[in-house]
Each structure stands twice: as C-alpha cells, then as structure tokens.
Amino acid sequence: MMNYDSLKNVYGNFQLPKAEVLVEGKSFGENRAGMLIDEVRVELSCGFEAAEAVFCITGCVDLDTGMYKTKELKPFILLGSYVLIKMGYRSGTKEVFRGFISRTEFVNEDGTPSVEVTSVDVKGIMMANTYARQLKARYVSDAVRELFDKPSYQELSARGIIGKLDIPPTPDKTRGEADKNLVSIEMVSESDYEFAVRWARRSGCEFYTSLGTVRFRKARSDEKTYFTLGPGDGMTQYRISYDVSPLAGKAEIRGMEDGRGEVIKAKKKISRRISLGNYAGKLVDQSEKIYIDSTLRSKEEAAERLEYLAERTAYRFGTFECECVGVPELLPGRYIEVEGLGSPADNRFYVEEVLHSMDSLSGYRCRIKGRTDKLKD
Template structure:
C-alpha cells in the first residue's frame, strides 16, 4: 500500500517477528505531537500493514506483510510527545478465523493445503506433494489448526510469506552467510543436546480388513541429514555419539494409521521432531531482511567444527531510537504450533478410543471382564482386566454378549488411565464379516438381528412391504427349529426330523418326529362354539376311559359299514321308541 504519511511523526520502536510455529507479529511505536493521527483511515484495525527494511544502499525488502489488529496510544503529559501504538499479525492469522467441515476421499494432506490456499487467495507453488494419499481425511476446524495438525502428522512445516502458502518438509534455499570478519555477525550461541535420541522409530498400525498388525519405520534416523537443522561437524558428530550412547528402538503409541505408507510417514514425523530438537541457536546481526524462517544461515570463520549451515525457525527484526536496526535469529527445532502434534505420549494415546483384540476370557472373579492386546502398540502388549459396557447392566441383570478371543473391539480408559480399561463393543471388518449381508438393500435397513457365535439368531424384519419380511423370527443355526411372529399369524416350526414338546405344569403336548401328536395331561376339555370334526383317513378312532359318555342335545348318531354294540355286563338300550331293523 501507500506509505504512512503522518506529519511530525517519527519511529521510536519497531519489532517484527516471524516464525515457523505461528503467525508473524509486529509492534510499532510512533511519537507524535497530536493524537489526531489516530483518526486517519490508514491507522484502523483491519487495514493492511507492510514493513520494509533497507537492503544495501538503495533497495528495500519486505519483512512483514499483514493486517493491523491493534491500535492505541500513550500520553506522557501536556509538555511531552504522545505515542501511537500499532500492532499487527502476518496474514496467516486470517486462517484461524475461517473454518471448514469437509471430508476428502482418496486425497493427500497437500491436496487439502491447496484447497485452503485457494480459499484465501494464496499461491500454491510452494506446497509439496510428497506425502502419501489417504483413503479418508476430515477437516473439522479452522484452516490454521488444520494446517498445523496435518504438518505435524507427516513431518512438514507450514507458513505464509510473499503471498504463498509454504507446506513442505524443509526449505532448500541458498543460505545467507554471516561471519565475524566482516562485521555481519555480531554474536551467536549454539548448543547441541543429545537427548532425547533413538536408534530407530517405529509406529504400529492395524489393518481391520485382514486383522493384522503392520509396522512403519522412520527412514532417516541413521542418516538424518537436514533433520538435524545443521551440517556443522560438531552437530553431526555429537548426534552420532548420542545415538550410540543413548539410542534405543523407540516404538510410538500414536493415532491410527490406515496403511504402512502412512505409518512410515508418521514414524518419520516423530523422528523429525526428536532429531531437530537437539539444536538450539540464537544470534544477532545488523538489520538483514534476507534472514527469515525456513531458510539457512551459513556461519563462516568460526572454526571448522562449527562452520556450516543452520536452519532458522524464527527471526526478529528490532529497531530502537538508541541503536541501529538489529536482526535476531533462532533455531529451536521442529515444534508445531498446535499441541495435537503426533499424539505420541501415553496420555494422548490413552485419552482416546483405541482398537483392541481380545486375548483372555478367564476372569477368576467372574465379573464378565476380558483382556485385550493393542495393535497400535505392536500387538503383544496386554491390557489390565477390562469391564464390558453392556445394555442395561446391573445387579444380576442386563444383556450379556461376551466377545470371543480374537474379536476386534473398541477400548476406552476411565479418566484416561490405562489401568482402568473398558470395552465399548465389537467391530465388523473385511475378515470378521457381518452376519447377514441382506440386512440392507438400496440404502435401506430391511432387518435387524442378533446372531450368536454358534449361528442361532433373532431377526426383526423391518420391510413393511411384505408380510413375510415384517415380523420377528427366532431360529437355531440350522433353521430346523423356528418361531415366526407376524401381524397375520404365529408359526412355531420344527423340521420333520425333529420332535417338538410343549410343557406346562403336568401337561404335555408332543409333536413327534413321524408326524404323530401326543397329548398328556391330568384332564382334557375341548369346548367349541360350533362343530368339532374328528377324522382319520386311514386309521382307527379309539375312545377309552372309566366311563365314556356321548350326548347330543338335539340328536345322537353313530354310523358305519359294519356295527357292533357289546357289553361285558348288563346292556341297556332305552328310548321313547326303540327301533331295531
């Protein structure tokens, strides 16, 4: 924009900082006689702000470009000047005010970075696409945090500069050389700390389709190269010494990874943070606009052990009335702005739901508990006894569906404490199949069911279009014993080779294997409002009892091709008229 033109104003203080770990910031103090300048259109929140420093004798270079976010003043009394205070944030701060809830299918995190850049009018030429494609990614918050989270997951850095979104592993621009012999280097302090360090970094993942553990590994632990943030021999040598003295294989409990390529990338991100954290550098030079985060500083003439390149993560340009412009520079490792990082600590891992595979059902206390192993911890570490979350569980009641050994389950931890796990439920997968693939059709649920390990099941038919599929069915694995309940009828069925027995008290009805029906009871009463028809097509009908009585209120008739009436004692035939033909 145009230069800030305020009469009788002079600059008393300037501090402009930029960092790989957050939006750049600037503070400006202007001394004025009249505070009326605060009313000018250029000094308002939301207005653009650009700071430039001299480069050489005639050129200038931008060190900050963003927005005014704060304006204020300080008065020192009637006889003294007043101070106008202006603060601003580099334009990436706008990303924190823009949120998006969107799912990305079969895309890379760099693809999401490009989408974010497009929404904010940023060029994408510095977005590197070396990261692996993921089957599913979800943005569920503001663009700033999304970029920070994605960068941490894959070992990238991100920042905004010169109208571009940088999303990459590490910069490779030509370094700026500083040396004491020509007064370009005023001071520098460098330290290398050899802890923490690992000889290998591994991340375990879980493939639900095959129910197998896979392992990703960081490829640059042995030869870290740029990850050390310096090629100076004292840094590279001491890293090697530290790895030999302290290095062990580090297996990281991290967030889920869908494939080995993703696990390799995640392990690399953990290694990058660990390796880069060893170097700490801070120094000072005269105002130099060429120094900025994401570039290399080259130190010379300090000695062969320390001469070399150093990667800058933060740069501060500072001006005061009492001194020339100074540039402070720092290197402090790869530390993303957002604390969601790689979720590699036990607390972060245990604070989320994780996958478990059941290993033990022998609960000596008979509390319905199980033990599980955790695929993301390598698949060998076993949990404490985990209680089951069951529907309606209470004192000797509730729905008990105990998982089997080898079942995949979802595990949580009470208060994030791994000593107190609980199992929320089981999961289906490509290997652990759903019990009925016909339960859904054309996006609609046709039936709901519960099926035991043996194959017995209860089915709730939800398809109201047909009577046959709208009701409740209970059956054994083979289907030879089956109960159907519909609005039209109730059917209790046993296969022809099976016997079915109904018992109540001392009464019993038996449906025999050969089709016979037997009724056994202390007494039997049949009461019909209309006719009773007893008929056999090929056998005899026999009635037998201590006394057998037959009575018709209107008539009584017995008929057969042959007839016989016989009594072993007296026989009485009685009627108003008795006719014998």
C-alpha cells in the same frame, strides 16, 4: 549464496538504517503531521504460529489539546488494513512482512503518548470461525488448496496480502492413497488454521507464510544454503549448543489398520555425526524411541510419518541463536552457514525464527534461531 561482504556494497556498509511502512499502499513517510515511527519489530517463523509485525507511532498527540491526531492517524491504524513493511538502509530496502492490522493500542507508559499497531499474516484470518464439513478434495495438498478458495481468501489475494500458494503434492497424493482407501477429508469443528496445522503434523509438512507466499510443504525441503554468518561477518552475539539427550539410535512407529485389525509399524536406524569422538554415538545407538499413532492407514504412511518424527527429534540436537546486523534477506525456512569459529561450532543450521527490529538506539538488528541434526563433516 549471500554473505556479509557481498551485501555491504548493496546496503552501503549497513549505514543509515531505514524502515518503510505502507498501509493500503500509503507510505507512512509521506505524512505531514510530525508523526514518526519510533520502533518496528517483525517476528517471522516457519513454525505453525502466525507472523507478527508491530510498529510504534510517536508525535501523534496535539501538544495544545492533548488529543490524538485522529485525522492524520486514521489511514495507518484502521483494523483490517493491508500492511507492507520493508527494511534495510538508505541505499535500499526489501520486503520483510505483509499482513493486515489486527490490533491498535493507544499507550502512555513513560510519559510519551504513542500508538502501537500490530499486524498478523494470513493465519490471523484462518484462526477465525469454526467449521464442520467434508471437503471435496481427497488428498491433503488439494484439501489445503481448497481452503483458499473461500471468498475471504480470494479478497486477500486481490488485495495482495496473499501472493501465491506453494503447496506441492503431499505423500498421500504421490501414493494415490485416496484411490485405494477411499479416504474422506473432513473438518471437525475446527478453524481453517487448526485444520491445516493438524494435517501438516500428520503429513510431515511446514505450514507458514513468507512475503505473501503461503507454504505447505515437506519440512526442511529447501536444501539450498542462502547465507553465511560469522564473528567478523555481521554476527555480534551468539550461542551454539549441542545436546545428545533428546536423541535415539533407533525409532519405531506403530498403529492399527482399521479394516483388518492388523498392526502397522515401521522401524528406522538413525545415524548422524554428533561428536568429534565416539563416546556420544555409542550412547545414543543404544536408545530407542517408539511412537504410537492411531491415524496410520498403511505401511507406506507409517514409514513416511516415522521419517518426519525421527528427523524432527534429530533437529533438537543442535541449537543456534545469534544477533547480527540487520539483513532483510534473513528469513525463516532457509539454511544458513556459520563460519569462522572452528569445529564443531562452525555448522549449517536451518533457520526457524527471525526477529527484524529497528529503533533509534540500536538501529537495525536481526535475531535468529536455528537448528541442526548433526555436526558438519
């Protein structure tokens, strides 16, 4: 597990922040035209939205003619170009983003002409086009893998934008459900992105990319704690809140089996430590959430779907937001530990969003948003 002190030596006491932008393998730092990257922002999430990176190029206009330095800019602004961004400090940088250029903007809003280049990860390609077809795969995890057999994704793999696929077997494959129910998986006038998100929701999975790895896996399945933060350990601003209003002590899901018209349902009692006393627990125990889902096909699927829905609701209990020193290792889809504040503020949170940002005024900073379903024991 990493912490602030262990990384101080790696990154030279977090002095002299540095960002490296490579476009089609060409480093921006090698340009000889006096151009600079004035700001870099990388927004990462383990939610269903695409990851995005923006870098701003200044010094890109000829002072004599007022025209943009097109020849010098061209290698770094072409739409569709492969982008790799590393962030850190002079003592070392690490990758935080890879994707392709989706938008280029020529801007002058404060008297200083610049070019803003926006890149997105592989989800940007997945959002294009609409399909209506039946897939060969009979299980969800295999169907998602089948999406990436298309030539467009094979090209992204060849260029390094897609590094690998992390798609373990989904519950339907574990149960062998397709063999029992002869399930066909179809795309119904939807994009690859919409298809993957639809089935991720139904299967209780996360769907996102991280450093070139496409992940379609059970939500919050990586139980390892990767990092510790605290007021004396890199964390400068924070907000930690606990709210019992979304919670329930019991949950039930109901559906209808198509073949025989029988009701399919599952029930679950939810018990977690949500208070230092007993009052909150007593209130929550009396409440119940009921979910209606017409897509359920079996009692086993109902139980699995309820487990995911109940857990998703439970993770609305605790919210953690903070700003801290810039650390490339801070990524969504991982657990971190907050220490040094005392109970109940000290806790373990699942990181859902990370913003890596660097500019000449603030240096390299990270903003994090995470959630938890209970108080620390």
